[in-house]
Amino acid sequence: MKFLPGLLAFATLAGCAGGLSDDEARQRAERVFRESFSHGNRQMAAKVEQQDEVQALCTRYRNEPPKDVADGIERSQAASIRYPASGKLLGDWRQGEKIAQDGYGLRFTDPDTQRPNGGNCYNCHRIAPAEISFGTIGPSLARFGALRGTGEATQRYVYGKIYDSQASLACSQMPRFGHNGVLSEAQIMHLVALLLDPESPVNK
C-alpha cells in the first residue's frame, strides 16, 4: 500500500496531462507489440499477435475476471478437454519425472526436430522431494497421491488440470498444456503417474 500515494498522484497527472484512455492504451500497446517483434520468426509472431479468447479476457481483467466471465472461461475450457480414448490415465512415472524436469521446446532457439516438448513443471512446483531446485509459483505437489488418493476420480482431475488448468480456475497462471498442444496425451499420462503412482518418489 506504500505505493498508493504515488499511484494516485500518477492518476491525477495522467488525468491532467491527457494520457491515454484504457481503450487507447490497449490499442496502442497492440500496435507497439506487433512492431517490436518485427525481425523474429513470422510464424511465431503471428501466433502471439493474435491472442485467443481466453488470453484476451485474462489480459483485459488482469487475471481477475468477474464471476460471469470466469464461469464462461471455465465452461469453455472444461468442454475442450480430451481424455484418452483408451480410458487409461496412468502412464509411467519415470518418464513423467523426465518431462517434469525438461524445459525444452517452443522457444525460438529450439530447433524444429522430433524432440518432444518438456513440461517445465519444476520451474513452478515442488514435486519429487529429492529435487531441491524447484519453484514456488504453483503449490507444492509433494506427496500428492499419498494425500489425495489415487482413484479414478483423482486421475481424471489431475489429467484435466494439466490438460487445461483454466477448466477449474479461470486465468490460472499455469499453461494449458493439452489445450495448447504443448504436451501430448501420453506425456500428460506420464505426469499423472508421477503425481499419483504409489511407486513414484512423489509419494514415498
Place this chain on the structure above:
Amino acid sequence: MPFHRLLAGMLAAAVPCVCMAQQDTQKEVERYRQLLAEGNPADLFEARGEELWKAPRGPKQTSLEQCDLGLGPGVVKGAFAHLPRYFADTDRVQDLESRLVTCRVTLQGFKPEDAAKNPFSAPGRASDLEALASFVAGQSRGMKLDAPLRHPKEIEAFQIGEQLFYRRAGPHDFACVSCHGENGKRIRLQDLPKLTDPGDARKIFTSWPAYRVSQGTVRTMQHRLYDCYWQMRHPQMDYASEASIALEVFMAKYASGGEISAPGLKR
C-alpha cells in the same frame, strides 16, 4: 473449490519438513551469492566500456564523450539514474541502450543498423554495447533512481508498458505478470521480484545491467527482456524496441527511489 486452495489445505501436514528443507536451501544459496560478491567480473566490463567511451571510433572517428544521455552533452555521472526518459532530439522515450545507439549514429557516424549490431555478447564474441552500458550504469552507482513521468510521451510509454506487462500470449499463455506478479515466489531456485511492488522493484530493476555467472558475461536490461520473452515462447524481441522501452518505463516507475547497484552480480 479451485485446485490450488484444496491442495494448500491438504498439504498442511507436509509443510513443516518442506519449509525446513526450503529454508536450508535458501540459506545456502544466499551464502553462495555472498561468497561471490567480493569480486564482480562486471568490473572488467566497466573498465572496457570506459575505454570504448573515450576511444575515437566509427566513420567520424569521434569518441562518445559528448553523448547526451539526458543531462546534457558529456554528462555521464548520474545520467543512468534518470533513464528511461524523453529526448527532444529524437522525439521519443529512450532507455540507456537505445540512447547509446543514437549517439553512435549521431556522433560517430555509424549507420543505424551498424550502431545496434551485436548488442549481446556470446562466448568468444564481446559486445561493445554491453561494455558501454556497464560503464554508464556504473557511473550512477549509489544514486537513487529518479525517472518521473513528466513528458506526455513518458506517460504514454508507462501506459503501454502496463498493458504489455499483463498481455498473455503464446503456447504457454504467459505474460510478464505470470512470474512477476506476486511476492516471495521463485522459478527453480531463482527469486522472482514482484515488479509492481516498489520494495522488490527498487532492489532488482536498479541492479541491471548485471554480470550473470551462469552466462559468464554482463547482461543488459534489453537482454533481460529479450530472454524473458524467449522463455515466454515469444519470438525475438527487437533490440531497443518500443515495447521493451515501454516495459522499462513501467518498471522504472515502481523502482523509483531505489539505489542503483548496477552493474550487479547474479546467478
Place this chain on the structure above:
Amino acid sequence: MADPMRIRANMAGDKVEVRVLMSHEMETGQRKDASGAIVPAHFIQNVTVTHAGKTVLSAQWGTSISKNPFVHFRFKGGKPGEKVTISWVDNKGERRTDEVVIGGG
C-alpha cells in the same frame, strides 16, 4: 590483446590483501559452438604474483577455473606505495602483466 586485469592490493594489519579479476574465456575444450563444432581449449595455465623481486604466489591452472578468474590471497612484507605485479600466460602463449600500487589499510 587481453583486457587489463582489475587488481586491488591493500594493507590489512601487517599483510597485503590482494584481489584480482582477470579477463579470460577459460574455454574447457569441451564446449560446442552453435554449429556443433568443439571450441578448442583456451585457458590460463600459469599465474605469478611478485612483490619487490620476490614471488609471493604462483599457480598452475586447468580448464576448470571459472571464466573471468578471480583470486584472493595475502602475503607479508609489503608496504603502502610499493608495487604488486601479476602475470599470466595461457595455453596459446598469450600473456598479460599488470601491476598495482599497494593502498593503505
Place this chain on the structure above:
Amino acid sequence: MRRSRREFLQAGSGAGVLALAAAAGLVRPGEAFAQQWNKAAFETKSFADTLKALGGSGSTESAQIQITAPDIAENGAVVPITIESAIPRTQTIAILIEKNPNTLSANFDIPDGTDPFVTTRVKMAETSNIYAVVKADGKYFHAAKEIKVTLGGCGG
C-alpha cells in the same frame, strides 16, 4: 572476510587504477614464469592419480585444512572456494574436483611469507566432492567437501 563491492571499486579507482593503466602496455614476451605447467597432473581422472602426478605417494585426512564453499551452488560454472591450511610449513594448495572430466583444477605454490590461504572460483560439471590437497614439509594432507550443483534458473 567479505567486503562490499563498492569498497572494492573505490579502492580500485584510486592509485591502483592509475598504476594499472600505466602497466597496461607492459606485456613482455618471453618473460620467464617461475614454474612449468604439470600437463600430466592436469590430465588425471581420479584423486589417487592426481596425488601421484603431484608427487605424493599417500595423503592423510586433516582437520587443519578448512574448505569454505557453499553447500549448494546455484550454478556450476562459478563455484567460489576458499582453502586455508593451519598445517605448519604449508608449501602448496591444490583443488581437486572428483567428478569433473579432469580432476585437478588448480595448484597454488605458497612461498614463505604468504598465508596458506587462497580463494578462487571453479567450474563443476555436476554435484561432487571437492578435495583440498596440501603439501606441507614434503608430506601430503587433504580435506573434502561435497557441493551440490543445482539448476538455478528457468532450466533448459
